[in-house]
Amino acid sequence: MTLLQLKKERLVWQARQVAGPDHRRQSSFYPTLDTHLKGGWPHAGLIELACGPAGIGELRLLLPLLAQAPPRLQVWINPPAQLNGQALAQHGIDLSQTLLIRCQNPQQALWSAEQSLNSGCCSHLILWASTLTAPQAKRLQVSAKDNQALMFWLHPQAEPSASALPISARLSLAPLTTGLRLQVYKYQGQWPQHPCQVDMHDLWPSLTIATPTATPVQTPTLASTISVLPLKLR
Amino acid sequence: MKWLYLHFPSLQLDSLLHQQDCHQACVLVDKNEVVQANPEARQLGIKIGTGLAQAALLCSQLKVLSYQAKQEHRLLVQLAQRLYQTSATLYLDPPQGLLLQTSDMLRLYKGLTPYWQKLQQPITERGLHYHYASAHSPLAAQVLARAGNDRLLTNQEEACELLKQLPIHRAGLDSKLCLQLERLGLNTLGQAQALPRSALGQRLGQTLVTYLQLLETSSAPSRPAYQPPERFRQRLELLYEIEHSTALRFPLKRLLTDLEAFLAPRQLRAAGLSLGLEYREHACQQVHIGCSDGEYRTEFWLALAMLRLEQLQLQAPIIAISLKTKGQMPWAPLSAQLFEPPGGKLTAGQLISRLQSKLGDHAVQQVYLQDDHRPERSFYQGPPQSHHQTQLATQYLRPSLLFTLPQALHHKPNHLWCILSGPERIQSGWWDNVSICRDYFIARNPLGQVCWLFRTPAEEWFLHGYFS
Numbered sequence: 001m002t003l004l005q006l007k008k009e010r011l012v013w014q015a016r017q018v019a020g021p022d023h024r025r026q027s028s029f030y031p032t033l034d035t036h037l038k039g040g041w042p043h044a045g046l047i048e049l050a051c052g053p054a055g056i057g058e059l060r061l062l063l064p065l066l067a068q069a070p071p072r073l074q075v076w077i078n079p080p081a082q083l084n085g086q087a088l089a090q091h092g093i094d095l096s097q098t099l100l101i102r103c104q105n106p107q108q109a110l111w112s113a114e115q116s117l118n119s120g121c122c123s124h125l126i127l128w129a130s131t132l133t134a135p136q137a138k139r140l141q142v143s144a145k146d147n148q149a150l151m152f153w154l155h156p157q158a159e160p161s162a163s164a165l166p167i168s169a170r171l172s173l174a175p176l177t178t179g180l181r182l183q184v185y186k187y188q189g190q191w192p193q194h195p196c197q198v199d200m201h202d203l204w205p206s207l208t209i210a211t212p213t214a215t216p217v218q219t220p221t222l223a224s225t226i227s228v229l230p231l232k233l234r
Numbered sequence: 235m236k237w238l239y240l241h242f243p244s245l246q247l248d249s250l251l252h253q254q255d256c257h258q259a260c261v262l263v264d265k266n267e268v269v270q271a272n273p274e275a276r277q278l279g280i281k282i283g284t285g286l287a288q289a290a291l292l293c294s295q296l297k298v299l300s301y302q303a304k305q306e307h308r309l310l311v312q313l314a315q316r317l318y319q320t321s322a323t324l325y326l327d328p329p330q331g332l333l334l335q336t337s338d339m340l341r342l343y344k345g346l347t348p349y350w351q352k353l354q355q356p357i358t359e360r361g362l363h364y365h366y367a368s369a370h371s372p373l374a375a376q377v378l379a380r381a382g383n384d385r386l387l388t389n390q391e392e393a394c395e396l397l398k399q400l401p402i403h404r405a406g407l408d409s410k411l412c413l414q415l416e417r418l419g420l421n422t423l424g425q426a427q428a429l430p431r432s433a434l435g436q437r438l439g440q441t442l443v444t445y446l447q448l449l450e451t452s453s454a455p456s457r458p459a460y461q462p463p464e465r466f467r468q469r470l471e472l473l474y475e476i477e478h479s480t481a482l483r484f485p486l487k488r489l490l491t492d493l494e495a496f497l498a499p500r501q502l503r504a505a506g507l508s509l510g511l512e513y514r515e516h517a518c519q520q521v522h523i524g525c526s527d528g529e530y531r532t533e534f535w536l537a538l539a540m541l542r543l544e545q546l547q548l549q550a551p552i553i554a555i556s557l558k559t560k561g562q563m564p565w566a567p568l569s570a571q572l573f574e575p576p577g578g579k580l581t582a583g584q585l586i587s588r589l590q591s592k593l594g595d596h597a598v599q600q601v602y603l604q605d606d607h608r609p610e611r612s613f614y615q616g617p618p619q620s621h622h623q624t625q626l627a628t629q630y631l632r633p634s635l636l637f638t639l640p641q642a643l644h645h646k647p648n649h650l651w652c653i654l655s656g657p658e659r660i661q662s663g664w665w666d667n668v669s670i671c672r673d674y675f676i677a678r679n680p681l682g683q684v685c686w687l688f689r690t691p692a693e694e695w696f697l698h699g700y701f702s
Contacts, residue, residue: 055683055700059634073582081635081699085601085613088634089627096623097582100599100615101589112589119580119588175682177652206631206655207676207684207701 023189026150029064029203036196037187041065045168045188046141046151048132052158054080056175060200060207062126062152067092072123075116077101077109079128080156110136117143117151125151137165160185178211236452238334238386239375240357241365242313244270245330246306250299250473252361259293264301303329305471312468312492314460316356319499320349324460325372331379333372335454346386369393372455373448377406397449398424407445414438466496466504467558475514475551479543482511482555486539489557490532497562503528505561507535512554521546523591526619527583528563534584541591586618603627607662608670609636609698630658631676633686633699640688640696647687647695650680657689676701 006012025039034040041047051058066074074097076083085095099116103109109129116122117140125144132140132153144151155161160170170185179200184193201210242248247262247270259275261268268275268284278293290296306329314326323335336349343349346368357364367378370390374397378385381404387393400423402415415438420426426434427446435443470485486509497504506524513519523539580588589598599615603625606612612628647653656675663669672688679685684701 053681053683054635055685055702056681057684057702059702063634073585079635081637082615083601084609084632084634084636084699085603086609086627087632087636088601089603090632095601095603096619098601099582099586099618100601101593102597102599103593104597108593112593115588116585119582119585121580121582121585175678177678204701 026065027068028061029068030061030198030200032196033061033182033198036182036193037184038190041150042168042188044145044148044150046137046144046153047168048137048160048165048170049152049154050157050160050170050172051154052156052172052174054156056173057180057200057207058154058173060204061173061180061198063088063091063093064203066124069123071097073097073099073116073119073121075099075101075113075122075125077112077116077125077127077129078103079126106130110140113140113151114143117147117149120147122147122149125149126154127151128154130155130157131161132165134163134165137167141167177209179208236335236337236370237372237375238336238353238368239327239366239372239379240332240334240353241376241379242310242330242332242362243365244272244363245309245313246270246301247272247299248362249309249360250471256297256473258295258297260297260299261289262299262301263289269301306330308469313357313360313362315462316492316495317353318460318462319495320352320356323454325455325457326460327376331376333376333455336368346388350386371449371452373445374450377449380404380406398422398427400424402426407442411438411442415442465559465562466493467556468492469510469554469556471554472552475553477548477551479546479548480540482543482552483536483540485555486557487532487536489555490535490539493535493557493559494530494532497530497559501565502562503530503565504535504559505563506559507539508558508560509539510556510558511548511552512556513550514553516549518556519549522560523587524560525584525587527581527587528565529584530565538588538591541588545592545594583619607660608668609660610638611663611668631655631701633684633701635702636686636699637697640698643687643695643697646693647675647677647679652678654678654684656687660688672696674698 003012024043025037025041026043027034027040028037049058071094074093076098078101083100088098089095101112103112106129109127113125113127116125140151158172158174160172164186169187172183172185174181174183176197178197180198181195182198183195186192197211199211200208244262247260251260251272257274259278259280260272261275261280262270263286266286268280268282268286268289271280271282275293275296280289280292286298310326310328310330310332314324314332317324317332317334321334321339323338325333327333334353336346339349340346343352365379365382365384366386367375367383368386369375369378370393374393377400378393378396381400383396387396402421402423403412405423407415415426426442431443431446468489470489472485476482493504505526505528506522509521509523511519511521521542523535523542525538529535586598595617598618600618600620601613602616602621602623603613604611605625609632654676656677657673659671659673661671671691674686674688677685677687685697686699686701688696688698690696
């Protein structure tokens with residue numbers, strides 16, 4: 001077998017073929033998250049968010065980003081319930097650039113996602129889907145990268161999918177009284193890190209409580225497990 | 235030379251055969267008589283005017299189709315529409331002829347040869363057989379072309395010389411008159427022209443005199459010149475019946491190519507197309523394909539149409555398809571930005587129409603706000619880009635995910651739930667019989683979900699949404 005054949009069948013890995021990680025970032029508008037992710041969300045690509053049960057604050061994490069996005073389409077595919085236009089408009093999202101797609105089956109959802117990304121007129125795409133195979137994830141990742149779009153894939157499992165998908169980032173979310181606890185499993189161009197807390201009190205004062213001021217003796221592992229006793233029901 | 239005449243002896247047959255690669259002997263028959271035959275049929279000895287029975291004897295594999303004068307006229311108009319791009323003044327001469335005024339166009343094309351090459355291209359593309367001739371008068375060009383002259387003459391003397399030598403029976407006169415002239419011993423047109431006109435008129439009638447006069451007059455015909463239509467409308471007869479919608483791709487592409495050729499020079503875009511599928515017995519089925527942003531390119535419309543046709547169940551085999559535009563708009567640059575976005579292969583409207591073609595109109599929606607206090611009526615989903623958003627959002631905090639139907643909670647929220655805010659009373663809708671009276675709370679459940687709950691006056695609890 002010649003070297004050329006080996007190269008053709010991708011049996012030889014050449015370091016110079018790999019483009020360096022894309023260091024362009026877009027701010028998430030959460031200062032703690034921005035510092036943790038070295039500048040924010042990737043400029044383009046596919047991000048897996050394992051968010052467990054719906055309603056823990058997964059969209060609150062994305063709304064400030066979407067509100068500040070350039071005037072291109074934002075596509076929402078198969079949300080688990082009706083998207084409340086009032087809530088989106090309250091947070092400054094341009095509803096005229098919002099497209100809502102409901103698909104009968106997962107194949108159609110993936111087709112719509114790929115078409116939307118490839119059209120070049122979509123800046124952000126949010127897809128709710130239970131599973132993605134590696135080839136599907138790769139196709140969406142390439143489409144998103146080529147068309148400068150950022151795609152979020154939300155699914156109701158608590159942990160990211162076991163197989164390492166060829167995508168920009170894999171994260172899991174867990175609820176906290178102060179906001180969200182975010183575990184980064186993979187982030188292109190960075191080493192894995194310990195979990196980070198996203199404080200949502202500044203943006204959603206009535207839904208979260210303020211982060212208690214750090215007591216002198218507090219280790220990072222403890223900080224992530226702090227929970228506040230629930231208030232008594234009136 | 236001022237006039238050019240194009241004669242298409244087998245216009246309908248050539249158009250039919252051009253769609254499909256057919257190497258079989260094929261004839262068009264009108265009243266049991268062959269009126270058009272392809273070269274394969276002619277090789278077997280079938281001539282124009284041969285009876286159907288004789289033709290069938292000459293070739294057992296003969297494919298026989300019926301001649302339709304209406305369809306042939308439509309084809310002639312289509313051809314005129316295409317040639318109008320090259321030549322400004324042209325006259326239809328049904329059923330099979332086109333007369334073109336060349337004198338104005340020669341200066342533009344710098345000579346007869348480049349002009350002629352430009353004209354030939356669309357005709358050969360359609361696989362049409364043709365005869366042509368140029369002459370000083372419309373009638374002379376017509377007579378020479380029909381006689382199969384096939385020469386571009388540059389001076390009048392040459393044309394007159396050719397006319398003089400033309401046998402009487404090929405001069406396009408009616409058969410009775412031909413017979414009379416031949417009985418007088420006049421075998422060529424030149425012999426008839428040499429005789430005094432008044433004597434000819436007295437003996438053979440005024441028709442011949444008018445004919446001879448027209449051969450010499452170079453003025454334009456009295457009928458109006460061809461005017462291209464405002465809107466695109468075309469019909470394509472299929473040689474074979476089509477049973478699967480995917481097989482419509484090729485005939486459809488031909489129509490769409492013509493559409494592009496129609497729209498592009500006019501700087502127009504079509505906002506929608508209406509595709510008519512014609513069945514032998516059922517009523518014609520109309521398929522609407524829309525794109526709010528408008529488009530003229532063949533590939534775009536073809537992709538869109540195929541997505542729509544994939545979803546379609548054909549009622550019966552299709553015998554013909556027709557295409558017309560629904561709404562035409564002037565072409566305008568699609569992207570207002572010079573530097574961004576980098577991709578921009580489609581506009582939002584084009585993306586929406588593509589998604590709708592595959593998923594159905596109801597699957598692609600946009601959210602609009604509505605002035606109502608009831609949460610489920612404070613917004614609605616409608617077709618994208620259908621109207622402008624003017625309504626302002628409410629000041630009260632609302633969940634981003636809302637259930638269409640509130641879900642009943644089996645147990646009253648207990649001490650494990652944490653009430654974050656509330657109650658907020660919403661009492662509204664007494665005027666349209668969907669009145670509600672609810673006390674809304676925002677609460678976090680043990681799973682960490684931030685829920686939007688409400689309590690009815692009957693102390694029942696419901697979950698209405700998530701502050702996702």
